[in-house]
Amino acid sequence: MEKSEFFGIEKDKYVPILKDEGIAFLFDLVKKEKPKKILEIGAYIGYSASVILSACEGSVVTVEKLPENAVLAKQNLKEFGNRAQVLNEDAYSAILKLEEKGEKFDFVFLDGPKGQYFKYLPHLKNLLNSGGILMADNIYFHGLVKKEGPIIHKHRTIVVNLRKFISSILNDKDFTTTLYNLGDGISVSKLK
Numbered sequence: 001m002e003k004s005e006f007f008g009i010e011k012d013k014y015v016p017i018l019k020d021e022g023i024a025f026l027f028d029l030v031k032k033e034k035p036k037k038i039l040e041i042g043a044y045i046g047y048s049a050s051v052i053l054s055a056c057e058g059s060v061v062t063v064e065k066l067p068e069n070a071v072l073a074k075q076n077l078k079e080f081g082n083r084a085q086v087l088n089e090d091a092y093s094a095i096l097k098l099e100e101k102g103e104k105f106d107f108v109f110l111d112g113p114k115g116q117y118f119k120y121l122p123h124l125k126n127l128l129n130s131g132g133i134l135m136a137d138n139i140y141f142h143g144l145v146k147k148e149g150p151i152i153h154k155h156r157t158i159v160v161n162l163r164k165f166i167s168s169i170l171n172d173k174d175f176t177t178t179l180y181n182l183g184d185g186i187s188v189s190k191l192k
């Protein structure tokens with residue numbers, strides 16, 4: 001699928017969607033894992049959700065905080081009917097509600113606020129079925145997460161929290177995690 005055609009996005013214009021190699025990676029992983037229920041944190045305008053829905057027969061719940069993005073995501077995902085549900089809500093509040101309801105997912109694609117991944121992690125673990133996958137994008141945050149030395153104040157909290165996220169997921173014996181140097185860094189963790 002040509003993203004500029006599908007979403008009316010001008011080529012070469014910066015938009016915060018997964019870039020080509022990340023998209024191919026996500027598509028292949030979803031195709032291989034065949035998840036039935038998928039949770040996405042950070043819909044933006046629904047591009048990655050459309051890739052997930054094209055790669056499997058499952059259904060996606062995607063969470064987006066900004067109303068204007070959520071409206072566009074709903075429009076762009078209309079063709080998938082009731083396989084796509086867009087929640088216009090803060091991700092943490094949506095995650096806690098899903099957890100309280102005892103919902104379970106086979107695949108979680110984490111692509112929302114980078115500084116919150118660490119806070120979300122224990123809750124997302126509770127939302128995963130055994131054998132489920134947690135894929136997180138932008139874990140190296142423009143390379144700053146791997147950079148030695150001081151980090152400018154503006155990015156410090158995000159970088160510190162992403163380091164905590166990476167360390168927790170690598171040290172969690174319930175997950176088997178692989179880190180990929182693709183794009184801005186991707187982690188894939190399989191729950192035992």
Ligand SMILES: C[S@@+](CC[C@H](N)C(=O)[O-])C[C@H]1O[C@@H](n2cnc3c(N)ncnc32)[C@H](O)[C@@H]1O
Nearest residue numbers: 017018042044047048064065090091111112113
């Ligand atoms: C990187 S973009 C998502 C791109 C999308 N997954 C794709 O590849 O097509 C991140 C999105 O997360 C949303 N976001 C940021 N903070 C959020 C929060 N606290 N709760 C829910 N969504 C949030 C942003 O508005 C933005 O649309």
